[in-house]
Amino acid sequence: MRTAIPAQSAAAVSGRVGRRGAMMIDVPGSVESASGAAESALARDDTPLGVQARWALDLLTGVRPVSQETLAGHFVSAFLDKHPQGFPAVLDAWRDQGPFRLAETRLVAHKGWLTLEGPTGTRHALSVIIDSTGLIRILQMQPETVVPEVHSWADVDEALRIPGVDSSFLAARIERGRRTVLHELAAERPMPTGSAYKLYVMRALVHAVDHGELGWDDEVVIRPELRSLPTGDMQDLADGTRVTVRETARKMIAMSDNTAADLIADRLGRDAVERAVRASGHHDPSLLSPFLASREVFELGWGDPVLRKVWTEGDESARRRLLGQLARPLTVRSSDLGPTVHQLGLDWRMSAYDVCEVLTALAQDSARDATGTVESILTEYPGIAIDSEIWAGAIFKGGSCPGVMMFCWLLEDHEGVRHVLVLQQASDEQRLIGDGLLLRGIGARVIDSGLLGGAKRTAG
Structure with missing residues (x-):
């Protein structure tokens, strides 16, 4: 690595946000005075995440109700579809816990967390995650997770x-x-490591580029049988969409896009990724043989229980034959994910x-x-x-x-x-x-x- 990452402040800032977002006159040096500093810092952040985080904070302080047209201009449709009673009802429940004091702001690339303190001192974490188009994919408020101090x-x-x-x-x-x-x-x-498996896919890709087998400007093509579930947003692209290998790899690592990883792994071949596992010094490559695509984990883990039984009872050869039967579109949706399945070898160890x-x-x-x-x-x-x-x-x-x-x-x-x-x-x-x-x-x-x-x- 040769270039430095631009400085990004993680320092906590404190401030107060009124229910209607009214400007407050603060005494210098007081807790209230930090409110203006916090709001000013957020106001100066013109990155896509900063803009959406600022708007999300305003949702908790602005005039009700918020129109569906306004919401549709800020959220991916999949987020609004998850709230059959309407997101405004959820928003009202959040607002009723205010007014809030802005206690901390952490914005990094496409993910951000705002810590809000309610009138009784209860603290909440408002999570904001945007997709590659700048729309909000996740907005969630929940009790703050208290992280212990670490000095040793x-x-x-x-x-x-x-x-x-x-x-x-x-x-x-x-x-x-x-x-x-x-x-x-x-x-x-x-x-089990979840998406850390993408590090091996990236190593296989670098090897292929180094040996002239693939170029960064080559393209992958969205196909139904390669579409996975989030995280990421490439699963939302239309069939036949062509994306460069460079952009697909970027989304695979930076946004942990599952469809991106599956597209690259398919282009390289399962054998190439398994060679990368061995070349990268895994202590027991058999734990990742056969190397699973994300959509295969979803399908086997939360799909047809008969297929899951074949996986758990089969040896490596039987498992490879089973994966050959899954070259078809997913039948599993995000809402189907439930019980843990990593104990069944459906993960990457x-x-x-x-x-x-x-x-x-x-x-x-x-x-x-x-x-x-x-x-x-x-x-x-x-x-x-x-x-x-x-x-x-x-x-x-x-x-x-x-x-x-x-x-x-x-x-x-x-x-x-x-x-x-x-x-x-x-x-x-x-x-x-x-x-x-x-x-x-x-x-x-x-x-x-x-x-x-x-x-x-x-x-x-």
Whole structure:
């Protein structure tokens, strides 16, 4: 990685938002005075996410009712379709918990979180996620997830100690090709990882480009049998739509687009991705054989139970034959996803060390790519706000599925030293995993604490 990520402030800001959004005269130095600063900062953010986050905040303070025409101009249709009683009814329930004080703002690329404090001191997280067109794909308000402070590795262990949840953690420094483990917790345990599998698809793609088998300007074509479920938005494109490999790969990594990943994996072939698993140092490649596409996990996990039985009882050969029968459009919808299925081998199992290996390999791919394409794709979305004074660049990938959550980073400081952080969780019950804000927050705490290194490198 050669170019620095622009600085993005993650500092908390406090402020007060009236029910009608009225301007308040604040006393300098008071909590109220920070309200104007927070609103001003949001007002200056003209990125697509900043614009939508500002509008979403206004939804909680503006005049009722909001017309369907107005909502349709800000949301993807799939979001409004999820609220059969109408989204205004949901919005009214949210407003009734106000007026709110804006306690914190975190906006990173296409994902943002606004922490709002109600009149009784109860805090809520307003999540805003936009798609590649700038429309809101997810808007959700829920109780704030409190992330413990992290000042030591013991704090990390304690934060990850959750009854009913298996956790894995690895923090490592890589300098002059030598890896030094800073801290680990069950880091050798194979864990389901959700979308982290896309790191292997990316490695297979880079290999194909390096060997002239595929070009960044080549195209993939949307076909019904390759359309997956969100995350992402490529599943919404019309059949026959042609998208460059470069743009598809960008969406696969930066937006974790499942359809994008399936399109690239199909273009490369399952064997090519499985070779990438082996070449990337996975400790037991048989855990990812056959290598599943996202739509195959959805179909087997929450579709026909007969097919699921064949999968669970079959050996590798039987499973490969079964996957050959799934070359057809999905019958499963997002609303069908329910019980956890990672216990059935319907996921992608990697240890924290496996994740470290593939991240390191991708960083090497990026350094070798003279065009900068690989670096641009890998570093577009850093997952959290990254301090560019400490870190020259960051590769990030998250992953989730019912009962599964993981986040990983490879950060490079200005001396060229790499630091890897991997956090993984798995449970038989999705409610114990939550929406990922806790695990993401722990990762951010570790990075901000200086425990990893960078300019704040600690002794030992």
